[in-house]
Amino acid sequence: MSVIYDRVALIGLGLIASSMFWAMKRNGLAREVTGYARSAATRDAARRIGLCDHVCDTVAEAVKDADLVVLAIPVGVMGAVAAEIGPHLKPGATVTDVGSVKRDVIENVGPHIPETVHFVPGHPVAGTEHSGPDSGFAELFDNRWCLLTPPEGTDLTAVAELRRFWEGLGSNVEEMEADHHDLVLAVTSHAPHLIAYTMVGVADDLRRVTDSEVIQYSAAGFRDFTRIAASDPTMWRDVFLTNKDATLEILGRFTEELFALQRAIRTGDGAHLHDYFTRTRAIRRGIIEAGQDTAAPNFGRAQKPV
Amino acid sequence: MSVIYDRVALIGLGLIASSMFWAMKRNGLAREVTGYARSAATRDAARRIGLCDHVCDTVAEAVKDADLVVLAIPVGVMGAVAAEIGPHLKPGATVTDVGSVKRDVIENVGPHIPETVHFVPGHPVAGTEHSGPDSGFAELFDNRWCLLTPPEGTDLTAVAELRRFWEGLGSNVEEMEADHHDLVLAVTSHAPHLIAYTMVGVADDLRRVTDSEVIQYSAAGFRDFTRIAASDPTMWRDVFLTNKDATLEILGRFTEELFALQRAIRTGDGAHLHDYFTRTRAIRRGIIEAGQDTAAPNFGRAQKPV
Incomplete structure (x- = not known):
């Protein structure tokens, strides 16, 4: 593959940015990649493992002359960092x-x-x-979706170029309206994460009673x-605070369904449970057919090479 | 390893029974294994793939002369099948x-x-x-727990023999009181399953609105x-109906916690969210240390051999 951006700046050096770096190097998508992280420890770790061609000590230095600047930081600090880099961006970048x-x-970066x-x-x-600079790997984006949400009036050439870049990183790219994105992701990612956090917290409370049993018999x-x-x-934390409305709406629907299933358990309505579980099983097949997972059984251990 | 039971009968030929068969063969734990499934299609499938030394057409024939009989069927039908095999069991089995x-x-099998x-x-x-007869594999039980819950007065030699058998299949074995088992499993398995079923059902409802997006961007x-x-x-279905009280108790605690987190999102209490998520992250480390999972990142695809 050929160079798409001459110089790329990665702001934030966690899982996503470090995976982008290794994927860019794998496919030769950039001539030079600079990086910046707010924490000196993260910058040192990046330098130690050869993450980025140059790790800079200031964000201004990192974005200078960059053709593409990637904000790979928590959503809650995007606005502040955008304000910091704004004056240092190269025209046409x-x-x-x-x-x-x-x-x-x-809303927070745009201005x-x-x-x-x-x-x-x-x-x-x-x-x-x-998470962190040493968690990345070049294959992270292979056959995964990358969703672009350009506001109306965005330069079409810039969008097409970024699309080619993400395709070069291994992704399938789709464009979508920002609000619609936030609702779809509330269902497929944000609500499930909050629910998982909640259940693990409940188990942690019980662990105090039963020592390590919850972990042992997980x-x-x-x-x-x-x-x-x-x-x-x-x-x-930032995802939930910034996608508040959609997340709360989906959690409301979730609670409603959960109460219906709890009542089916309490009243012994086996047919309701069986129908529901049969319906959800079919969704799994859809995901496998969509190439977003494999049918290989997962039981929590590294799988044997097929 | 040496033979522990001369003749083993597997009643029900799904994921667990078929995995037990392959693990028994791997380690030579039984001289002869018979099998039975209520469905003729399942019995045929088992015969086709060489599952069991003899697949029998009646449950009475399968348990005849067996030294160990394994009920590997849904919890809801255990009592009825026990009633059927009772008269055909070998003394001392x-x-x-x-x-x-x-x-x-x-309560349902014992009598x-x-x-x-x-x-x-x-x-x-x-x-x-x-699930099903072709889903089993010999490694399923390796380094996994097998919990035995013998009621008071159970013959100690029989318990010790069954323990050696499960250790031979690859498991770590622990004894525990039945009610305590049901509570611990409600936390680590039953409630999480119901919650996952619920969330997938909610997404399925939304899928009708947004076509295949939920699957595509999973x-x-x-x-x-x-x-x-x-x-x-x-x-x-049978698990929830038969472990009703413990499951409903844990779901009650879950809902309470979920409401507290929802309120933190609504009021913008980032510190509460961050503290909660930091606490749950530590539990993951405990599970990896307990050997019940690996630290390898999982992103839904077969992993490269390490």
């Missing part, structure tokens, strides 16, 4: 982000981007429960929840 | 089960077991989202939920 919430980012710079918000729907259900609930606390 | 609920099984036969209830805490959170919610509907 593109700024994008990787936040899980899009309306809030558009700080100069007229001469293109702002194309984005969201790679990919991740693991790990069957499939709970084990998967703990993986979800091990995700980065700061990132997720 | 052991009957066990693999149900996810133990108090209900003891049908003759005085001359030992009944030792058990629960291998292992599984995948797949990020990590939802994808894990769909795997859990793809589990066998009959098995899970």
Whole structure:
């Protein structure tokens, strides 16, 4: 593949940015990649493992002359960082982000981007429960969706270029309206994360009574929840606070359904339960057919090579 | 390893029984294994793939002369099947089960077991989202817990023998009181499953509005939920109906916590959210240290061999 942006700046050096770096290097998408993280410890760690061609000590230095600037930081600080980099952006450059919430980012980042710079918000729907500069790997985005949510009037060439870039990183790219994005993600990601956090918290309370039994006998259900609930606390706090309305709406629907199932259990309505569980099983098949997971059984251990 | 039971009968030929068969063969734990399933299609499938040394057409024939009889069927039908096999059991034999609920099984199976036969209830805490005779594999129980819940007065030699058998299948074995088992499993498995089923059902409702988007953009959170919610509907209906009290108690605690987090989102209490998420992250580390999962990142695809 060929170079798409001559110089790329990664702001924030966590799971997403470090995976982007390794994927860019794998496919030769950028000639030079600079990086910046607010924490000196993170910058040192990045330098130690060769993450980025240059790790800069100031964000201004990192974005200087960059053709693409990627904000890969928690949604809650995007606005402040955009204000900081605004004056240092190269005319004609593109700024994008990787936040899980899009309306809030558009409102808080947009005003700080100069007229001469293109702002194309984005969201790679990919991740693991790990975080930090050493958690990235080049394959993270392969065959995963990256959603771009350019506001009306965004330069079409800039959008097309960013699309080619994400395709080069391995993603399938789709454009969508920001509010619609936030609702869909509330269902597929934000509400499930809050629910997993909640259940693991409940189990933790019980653990105080029964010592380590909850951990010891963590069957499939709970084990998967703990993986979800091990995700980065700061990132997720910001997601819930900035996608408040959609998340609360979905949680409302969830509670309604849960109460109906609880009543079916209490009244012994086995047919209701069986019908419901049969319906949800079919959704799984849809996901496998959509290529977003494999049919290989997962029981919490590294799988044998197929 | 050496033969522990001369003749073992597997009643029900799904994920657990088929995995037990392959693990028994791997380690030479039984000289001969018979099998029975109520459905002729399942019996045919078992014969086709060489599951069991003999697949019998009646349950009476399968348990005849067996030294160990394993009830590997949904909890809701255990009592009826126990009534059927009771008269055909060999004096001195052991009957066990693999149900996810133990108090209900003891109450419904126990009365049908003759005085001359030992009944030792058990629960291998292992599984995948797949079911049926071709879903089993020999490694399913390796380093997983198997919980035995023998009622007071159970023959100690029979318990010790069954323990050695499960250790031979690869499990770590622990004994526990049946009611305590049902509470611990309500937390680690039963409530998480119901919650996953609920969330996937909510998403399914939304899918009607937004076509295939929910499936297409199934990020990590939802994808894990769909795997859990793809589990066998009959098995899970029976689990909820027979472990009703403990499941409803845990769901009550869950709802309480969820409401507190929803309120934190609504009021913008970021500190509450961050503290909660930091606490749940620590539980994940405990599970990895307990050997019940690996630290390898999971992003829904077969992992590369390490």
